[in-house]
Each structure stands twice: as structure tokens, then as C-alpha cells.
Amino acid sequence: xxxxxxxxxxxxxxxxxxxxxxxxxxxxxxxxxxxxxxxxxxxxxxxxxxxxxxxxxxxxxxxxxxxxxxxxxxxxxxxxxxxxxxxxxxxxxxxxxxxxxxxxxxxxxxxxxxxxxxxxxxxxxxxxxxxxxxxxxxxxxxxxxxxxxxxxxxxxxxxxxxxxxxxxxxxxxxxxxxxxxxxxxxxxxxxxxxxxxxxxxxxxxxxxxxxxxxxxxxxxxxxxxxxxxxxxxxxxxxxxxxxxxxxxxxxxxxxxxxxxxxxxxxxxxxxxxxxxxxxxxxxxxxxxxxxxxxx
Amino acid sequence: xxxxxxxxxxxxxxxxxxxxxxxxxxxxxxxxxxxxxxxxxxxxxxxxxxxxxxxxxxxxxxxxxxxxxxxxxxxxxxxxxxxxxxxxxxxxxxxxxxxxxxxxxxxxxxxxxxxxxxxxxxxxxxxxxxxxxxxxxxxxxxxxxxxxxxxxxxxxxxxxxxxxxxxxxxxxxxxxxxxxxxxxxxxxxxxxxxxxxxxxxxxxxxxxxxxxxxxxxxxxxxxxxxxxxxxxxxxxxxxxxxxxxxxxx
Numbered sequence: 001x002x003x004x005x006x007x008x009x010x011x012x013x014x015x016x017x018x019x020x021x022x023x024x025x026x027x028x029x030x031x032x033x034x035x036x037x038x039x040x041x042x043x044x045x046x047x048x049x050x051x052x053x054x055x056x057x058x059x060x061x062x063x064x065x066x067x068x069x070x071x072x073x074x075x076x077x078x079x080x081x082x083x084x085x086x087x088x089x090x091x092x093x094x095x096x097x098x099x100x101x102x103x104x105x106x107x108x109x110x111x112x113x114x115x116x117x118x119x120x121x122x123x124x125x126x127x128x129x130x131x132x133x134x135x136x137x138x139x140x141x142x143x144x145x146x147x148x149x150x151x152x153x154x155x156x157x158x159x160x161x162x163x164x165x166x167x168x169x170x171x172x173x174x175x176x177x178x179x180x181x182x183x184x185x186x187x188x189x190x191x192x193x194x195x196x197x198x199x200x201x202x203x204x205x206x207x208x209x210x211x212x213x214x215x216x217x218x219x220x221x222x223x224x225x226x227x228x229x230x231x232x233x234x235x236x237x238x239x240x241x242x243x244x245x246x247x248x249x250x251x252x253x254x255x256x257x258x259x260x261x262x263x264x265x266x267x268x269x270x271x272x273x274x275x276x277x278x279x280x281x282x283x284x285x286x287x288x289x290x291x292x293x294x295x
Numbered sequence: 296x297x298x299x300x301x302x303x304x305x306x307x308x309x310x311x312x313x314x315x316x317x318x319x320x321x322x323x324x325x326x327x328x329x330x331x332x333x334x335x336x337x338x339x340x341x342x343x344x345x346x347x348x349x350x351x352x353x354x355x356x357x358x359x360x361x362x363x364x365x366x367x368x369x370x371x372x373x374x375x376x377x378x379x380x381x382x383x384x385x386x387x388x389x390x391x392x393x394x395x396x397x398x399x400x401x402x403x404x405x406x407x408x409x410x411x412x413x414x415x416x417x418x419x420x421x422x423x424x425x426x427x428x429x430x431x432x433x434x435x436x437x438x439x440x441x442x443x444x445x446x447x448x449x450x451x452x453x454x455x456x457x458x459x460x461x462x463x464x465x466x467x468x469x470x471x472x473x474x475x476x477x478x479x480x481x482x483x484x485x486x487x488x489x490x491x492x493x494x495x496x497x498x499x500x501x502x503x504x505x506x507x508x509x510x511x512x513x514x515x516x517x518x519x520x521x522x523x524x525x526x527x528x529x530x531x532x533x534x535x536x537x538x539x540x541x542x543x544x
Contacts, residue, residue, distance in 0.1 A: 006407060008398040204394050207354060209384030210411045211377055292376070 006205050007198050007215070009222050014190035018223070021186055022230025023237070025179050026275060030238035030268050032179075034245075036172025037264055043165035046158060052129050056083065056092075056142065057120040057150040067118075068148070075146045076121055082141055083125050088133025095122045120150075183275055184282040187223050191286045194219070195294060202294070216287035220280045227279040231272025238268070305365070306330045306463050306494040307353055312362035314348055322348050324518040326362070330463070330496070335489050337505050338498040339523075340515030346498045347391070349515065350465050353496065354388050355379055367462065384412050387461030387493075389469045393452040395440040401427065401447075402436040405454045412459055426454045429484070431477075445472035453481055463494040470501055478504060 009015060058075045062068050076094060083092040095103070100122065101114050108114065127133060139151045195202065202215055246260055307330040314323040323345045330336070340346050351357040352364055355371060364371045366382055374382065387408075395404050402423055409419045427433055430450040440448055449472045456464060464485060470478035482497075482504065489495045496513070499505065505512065512523040 004399055004403060006396065006399070006410075008396070010398070200394075201396060203356075204396070205407070205411065206380070207356060207383060207388060208408045208411050209380050209382075209386075211380035214411060 005218055005222070006210075007194075007201055007218055009194070012190070012194045012197065014194060015226065018187070018190055018226040019230030019233070022183070022227040022272075022275065022279070023234035025183050026231040026234030026272050027238045029176060029179050029271050029275065030235055031241060032172050032175045033267055033271060034238075034242045034260075034264060036169055037267065038246075039165045039168040039172075043162060046161060052127060054125045054127060054135070054151060054153045056123040056125060057152065058123070058146070059118075059120045059148050059150070061118045062148070071148075072121060075148060076123065079123060079142060079146050079149050082138075082145060083123065086133045086138060088128050088131055088138075090126045090128050092123050092125045095124055180275070180278055183227070183279055187227070187279040187282050188286040191219055191223065191283045192290055195287065195290050199294065202291070206291075212288050212291045215291060216284050219287045220283040223283040224276050224280040227276040228272060231275055235268060235272055242268075306332050306334075306367060308363075308365040309352075309359075310363045310365075312352070312359040312364055314345075314352065314357065315360050321360075322518050323352075323359075323515075323520075326520045328513065328520060328522070330494050332462075332494055333489065333492050335486075335495045335510045336497070336513050337508075337510055338496055338513045338515070339500070339505065344515040345518050346515055347467060349513075349520075350388075350467055350496070350498060353463070353465050354386050355383055384408070384459065385462040387456035387459070387464040389449075389452050389456045389464075389466035391467040391471065393440075393448045395448055395451055395455075397440050400437050400439055401432055401443065401451045404440065404451055405458050407455060408459045414459075422458060423454075426458050427451075430454050430481075446474070446477060449473055450477075450481070453484065457484065457488055457493075460488065460491065461493060463496070464488060466495075466497045466499075468499055469497060470499065470504060475503075479507070482508060 056079050058072055058079060060067065060069060060072055080092055080094075083089050097115065100119060101112070104112065104114060104119070108117075135151070135153050142149045142151055205215060242260060307328075309326045309328050312323060312326040313321050315321045326349070338346050338349065348357065352359060353366075355366065358364075358372055367385065369378070369382065371379070371382075396407070399407070405426060406419045406423045409422065414422075424433070424436070427436055430453065432447060432450055432454070435443060435447060435451075440451065443451065449469065453466070453469055456466065466485070469485075470481055473481065478501070485495050485497065486508075509525040511525060514521045514523050
């Protein structure tokens with residue numbers, strides 16, 4: 001004969017709304033986590049790749065738009081000499097046309113004739129990240145000898161990106177905390193409502209010698225099941241959305257680091273378990289506390 | 296007021312116990328008695344005399360507003376919640392309104408005290424099946440209480456109260472909804488338990504049954520307790536019943 005729960009949970013309205021709420025929470029949590037993790041990892045990727053290099057641009061036209069083609073080669077050589085003699089620089093090389101074409105593809109398309117465009121010559125400089133050069137001093141030296149040279153350490157835009165990504169991470173943590181607090185409050189409220197609803201049954205079970213833990217365990221297991229069911233539904237719904245967004249970003253920015261890998265998937269799969277565990281513990285605490293006041 | 300010989304290992308000991316609900320008048324006044332292990336008492340009195348309140352104190356549902364109650368040697372007012380739960384597992388209660396769980400089958404209702412006590416499921420199946428067969432409900436095992444008659448519900452309630460061999464059995468009008476034959480049969484079940492050492496207190500208005508079995512009465516009158524000893528004739532009958540040890544009504 002199958003054992004049924006002592007408390008008639010099938011009468012509780014929460015059996016219907018808890019899985020839905022849990023589904024919504026996990027759906028939002030999964031999207032937030034995917035976005036936050038992608039932002040964090042993109043930032044790390046950019047930071048790692050950009051902080052080890054700077055670029056120097058030698059324009060092929062002056063401020064009036066007149067060609068400086070006869071001076072460009074000597075400017076490049078002067079700049080290369082300055083850069084290569086700096087102890088903080090590991091190497092410096094001029095980007096070739098095919099590399100430039102690849103860089104410009106997102107803006108100009110694959111078949112643009114970049115040779116006919118007044119694009120600056122770009123020197124890619126690899127710096128020693130352990131003892132980097134003083135960018136300020138290097139820039140001053142370059143401008144003194146090559147007045148048209150433009151040194152770009154990428155720091156300006158990277159710093160802005162770091163601020164933005166940092167904000168995104170904080171927002172992710174804030175949203176996740178908010179979702180967790182909401183989940184805890186929802187299950188706690190649902191448990192208290194159920195306790196009031198089944199007060200007579202609980203009193204009877206108590207009278208037969210059930211301790212608070214026996215009753216709290218039944219509640220916690222039930223909430224665990226409901227939140228897990230809802231949570232996995234939410235996860236299943238979120239996966240196509242995450243794939244869709246990742247595909248969208250891949251399309252508009254080929255090197256955007258938003259691929260769905262095993263770490264992201266493991267994190268997403270773990271999310272319903274974390275929320276269910278939180279719901280389980282909140283229920284245990286709520287029921288144990290309420291029973292002391294109730295009976 | 297009544298005084299029985301105190302034993303150190305008494306089942307229940309009430310000492311100057313009074314009870315009032317909130318700011319109302321005292322419903323029980325200066326109650327003093329001791330229930331010895333293996334004793335059998337009827338509890339009598341008019342409606343509203345305080346029988347249910349006294350039973351509620353015996354199954355730890357109420358604490359006295361004055362005086363001291365000891366159960367199985369423990370002062371109940373100083374017990375922790377866990378200790379109270381442990382004591383309650385040694386108390387069997389038959390409620391006047393049965394208090395069966397309507398969403399559980401007769402089987403699961405009777406199995407409840409065993410499940411609470413953590414008994415293994417195969418043992419539960421065996422014990423509960425035997426118990427339900429004994430009270431004549433082997434065919435109603437899978438039936439939900441709303442589909443049972445009043446008498447059947449009462450037998451399920453009794454089976455549930457005695458399934459874990461309690462040290463004390465408290466029954467509030469346990470024979471109110473069954474015919475005389477079944478009433479005597481149920482009383483014999485209580486006697487069987489009593490012979491095994493269970494202390495029994497039965498609240499009832501059934502005078503023929505009280506006379507037939509001839510056990511002492513805890514009589515409540517306007518909140519005061521009195522012990523009424525049976526006449527010799529009934530006491531002899533009771534002692535014969537003890538000696539016979541059979542279950543014939």
C-alpha cells in the first residue's frame with residue numbers, strides 16, 4: 001500500500017503556483033547568469049589580449065587631407081626604431097594589407113578594396129606585461145620624432161568596457177540575489193499559509209508524537225519537488241533564448257566571446273538545484289519556527 | 296478529590312491541578328490523583344464537567360494553569376518539545392470525533408503512529424493488517440474515512456490509538472457509535488492491552504458498560520474529581536474478566 005503524505009498538500013493552492021513561480025525565477029536567473037558570465041569572460045578575454053599590446057597609427061594623409069605617402073615609410077621606420085629600443089616592448093610589426101582587410105571586414109565587408117582607401121598604417125606593438133613601458137613617456141618620444149604618430153594603448157575604451165562589464169556583473173549579482181530572496185519569501189509564505197490551512201491535521205500528527213522535524217521535513221521535501229519541477233521547466237525554456245542571443249552576437253561580432261560552453265551549461269544546470277536547495281532550507285526554517293508559535 | 300497510593304513509577308500524577316481557559320472560570324479545580332501502571336479507570340461526569348479537558352492534559356495538549364502534572368515520572372511543564380513528542384508516542388488517544396485524516400485510507404490512518412515512530416514499512420504492513428482484521432475492517436483497508444460508517448470510523452480510530460501498544464490509552468466515548476456487541480468487543484481489546492501493562496482511561500456515559508466491566512470511576516462534577524470504587528459484585532466481574540483473558544463479548 002503506497003504511503004501518502006500525512007498532510008493533505010494536494011489541497012494547497014501553492015501546488016499550482018509554486019512551480020510556475022519557480023519556472024519564472026529560473027528562467028530569469030538563467031538569462032541573467034548567461035549574460036553576466038558572458039560579460040565577465042569577454043572582459044577577461046579583452047583584458048588579457050589587449051593589455052599585452054598597443055598600436056601605433058601612422059596616417060597616410062595630413063589634417064588637410066593631403067597625401068603624405070612619401071613621409072609614411074620614414075615615419076614607420078622611425079617609429080619602429082623608437083618602439084624596438086624601448087625595454088618594455090617585446091616586438092613591433094606593421095600590419096599587412098590582408099590583416100588590415102580582416103580587421104575592417106565588419107565595417108567594409110569582405111570584398112572592399114582597402115588599398116585605395118586612405119587607411120593609416122598600423123604598427124602592432126607587443127609589450128612586456130611583467131614590466132610594461134611607460135605609455136606616457138613612449139607617446140612623448142614618438143610625437144617628438146614622428147609628429148603624426150598616434151599611440152593607442154586601448155586603455156581608454158577598455159577602461160570604459162571594464163566599467164560597463166563591472167556594472168553588468170554587479171547587476172547580475174543583484175538580480176540573482178533579488179530572485180533568491182523572492183524565492184525564499186514565496187516558499188516561506190506558501191508554507192505558512194499551508195500550516196494555517198492544515199493546523200488541525202498538524203495538531204493531530206503532533207499529538208501522535210511527531211516532532212517538529214517530522215512535519216518540517218514533509219513540507220521541505222514537497223517544496224523541493226515543486227521548485228525542482230518548475231526550475232527545470234524554466235531552464236528548458238531559457239536554453240533556446242540563450243542560444244538565440246549567442247547566435248545573434250556571433251553574427252554581428254565574429255570574435256565576441258559569447259559561446260555556450262560546458263562551464264556555462266554546468267552553471268545553468270546547477271541553478272535549479274541551488275534555488276531548490278534554498279527553497280528547501282527556507283521551508284525547513286519557516287516550518288520549524290512557525291510550529292513553535294502554532295502548537 | 297481523590298488520593299491513590301503513589302508509586303515512584305506512576306503513569307500520571309496530578310497534584311493540585313487547576314485549569315482555566317484564558318480569563319474564564321476554572322473548569323478543573325484542585326485535581327489530585329495518581330494513575331498507577333496497569334490501572335483501568337472509567338471517566339464519568341455530565342457534559343461540560345471537564346472530562347475532555349482532563350483528557351487533554353493527560354495527552355499533553357493542555358498545561359495546567361495551577362498545580363503540577365507528571366507523566367511517566369516527568370514534570371510536563373519543564374519538558375522540551377522533543378521530549379514531549381517522545382512521551383506522546385507512548386500515549387494512545389481515541390477522540391470522540393475520531394479525527395481521522397480523510398485523505399488517508401483506513402490502513403494509512405492506522406499506520407500513522409507507526410510511521411511517526413519510524414517503524415519499517417514491512418512491519419507496518421503486517422501489524423496494521425492484523426489490527427484492522429481484529430477490529431473487523433480487513434475489507435475496508437483501502438477505503439477513505441468519508442466512505443466509512445460511524446462505527447467503522449470509530450474502530451479505525453481505536454485501531455490507530457492502540458497500534459503501537461501505548462503505555463496509557465485515553466479514550467473519549469470510544470463506544471458511542473457501535474452496537475453493544477462491538478462495544479464489548481472493543482472494551483475487550485482495551486482489556487487485552489491493559490493486561491499487557493497499558494494504563495487505560497475511558498471517558499464514557501455508557502452506564503451499563505461501566506457496570507458490566509466494574510472498574511473504578513474518575514467522576515468529574517463541576518470541575519471536582521471524585522473516585523468511585525465499584526461495588527463488590529462488579530469488582531468481582533472485572534477480576535474474572537482479567538483472569539479469563541479471552542475476547543468474547
